[in-house]
Each structure stands twice: as structure tokens, then as C-alpha cells.
Amino acid sequence: MLEEVLRVIGMVLLSIGLFAIVVSAIGFHRFKNFYLRLHALTVGTIWGCIFPLFGMALVAVTLDDLGVYRWFIAGASVVTAVIVLMLAPAGSHAIARAVHRAKVARVQPCLADLLDSELCEGDKHG
Amino acid sequence: MIETIMWILMVVSVIVYTVSAVLFSVVVFRGPTVGDQVLAIDAITYVTLVLIVLFSILFKEPILMVVAIPLALWVYALDIYVSKYLEKGDLGA
Numbered sequence: 001m002l003e004e005v006l007r008v009i010g011m012v013l014l015s016i017g018l019f020a021i022v023v024s025a026i027g028f029h030r031f032k033n034f035y036l037r038l039h040a041l042t043v044g045t046i047w048g049c050i051f052p053l054f055g056m057a058l059v060a061v062t063l064d065d066l067g068v069y070r071w072f073i074a075g076a077s078v079v080t081a082v083i084v085l086m087l088a089p090a091g092s093h094a095i096a097r098a099v100h101r102a103k104v105a106r107v108q109p110c111l112a113d114l115l116d117s118e119l120c121e122g123d124k125h126g
Numbered sequence: 127m128i129e130t131i132m133w134i135l136m137v138v139s140v141i142v143y144t145v146s147a148v149l150f151s152v153v154v155f156r157g158p159t160v161g162d163q164v165l166a167i168d169a170i171t172y173v174t175l176v177l178i179v180l181f182s183i184l185f186k187e188p189i190l191m192v193v194a195i196p197l198a199l200w201v202y203a204l205d206i207y208v209s210k211y212l213e214k215g216d217l218g219a
Contacts, residue, residue, distance in 0.1 A: 025146035027180030049172035069188035091205030
């Protein structure tokens with residue numbers, strides 16, 4: 001009974017990840033500039049990576065033919081998910097801040113950029 | 127019943143994640159700015175983490191999981207190095 005419950009929860013989490021990673025991959029091609037693509041990346045990080053990792057940890061616990069190594073797979077999945085949960089937002093924040101300060105990517109189409117008005121010049125109202 | 131659905135879902139997941147990795151790698155080669163390329167490499171690494179877990183369950187090879195944690199740490203180091211290079215102009219000490 002417990003085995004089925006764990007497997008169903010794991011499959012639901014994996015299905016959420018499947019949907020999210022497809023949305024993220026399409027968003028990378030549809031969005032117009034760097035700052036919008038950040039949104040697509042974070043969908044793929046939290047929903048597309050961390051949720052399936054937790055789900056696969058739950059599924060791996062139920063697989064008896066792996067022996068004691070099923071605890072190894074489950075534990076490593078959980079540790080990886082927690083590491084990604086802590087480091088991925090910090091990393092994407094750092095890269096966004098650096099790109100904006102170094103004026104690498106323009107905000108386009110731009111209505112207002114209160115941090116640095118140079119990036120928005122000559123491109124009012126898209 | 128549930129077990130059959132589970133294995134089918136895992137194989138479908140491997141295919142879908144591989145296709146999205148290919149879509150992300152198009153951005154790595156084409157992407158307009160260096161920021162987009164770094165974001166796409168981030169996304170490819172997160173896809174690879176999930177693929178490693180799926181393969182280690184499908185192939186019954188627990189030793190594959192060993193590479194997952196250093197991979198997650200490496201991509202954070204890439205973010206920090208690139209952002210420091212863009213802001214300051216060198217990597218510094």
C-alpha cells in the first residue's frame with residue numbers, strides 16, 4: 001500500500017517536471033530578451049528539476065531489486081535537489097545583476113529602466 | 127499496473143528531457159548575448175541532473191548518482207565566474 005502511494009506521488013512530481021521543462025524550452029525561444037528568458041529558466045529549475053528529483057527519490061525507495069543502493073539513490077537525489085534549491089536562485093540573481101551592470105543585454109522593448117536609463121534610450125514604447 | 131505505467135513514464139521522460147536539452151543547446155550556440163548562453167548552460171545542467179537520476183534507476187546503476195552533486199556545484203561556479211568577469215573585467219583572486 002505504502003509502495004503504491006510513494007510511486008504515484010513520484011510519478012505526479014515527474015509529470016509536473018515534464019510539463020515544466022517543455023514550457024521552459026519553448027520559452028527560451030519565444031521570449032525576446034535576456035531578462036524575460038530568466039523567467040523561463042526559473043520555471044525549468046524549480047518545477048523541472050527539483051520536483052522530479054524529489055519524485056525520483058520517492059520512487060527509488062520502493063525499488064526492491066536495487067538492494068541497499070536504493071537508499072543511496074534516494075539520498076543523493078534529495079541532496080542534489082536541496083543543493084539546486086539553494087544555489088540556482090543565487091546563481092541566476094548574480095548573472096542577471098552582472099549582465100545589467102555590464103550593459104551586455106538591452107531591455108527591449110523598453111518602457112522604463114529606472115536603474116540605468118542608458119539601456120532604454122531611443123526605444124520608448126517598444 | 128502502476129509499475130508498468132511508471133517504467134513507461136520514465137522512458138517518456140528520458141525522451142522529453144533529451145529533446146528539451148537539444149532545444150536549450152540551440153540557444154547556447156545562437157543566443158544573442160553571453161548572458162543567454164550562460165542561462166542555457168544552466169538549464170542543460172539541470173536537465174542532465176534529472177537524466178542522471180532517471181538513467182541510474184532505469185539501468186540499475188547507482189554509481190551514476192556520484193556525478194550529480196559535483197555537477198550541481200559546478201554550474202553555480204560557472205554563474206559566479208561569468209558574473210564576476212562581466213562586472214569587474216577579470217576573475218581576480
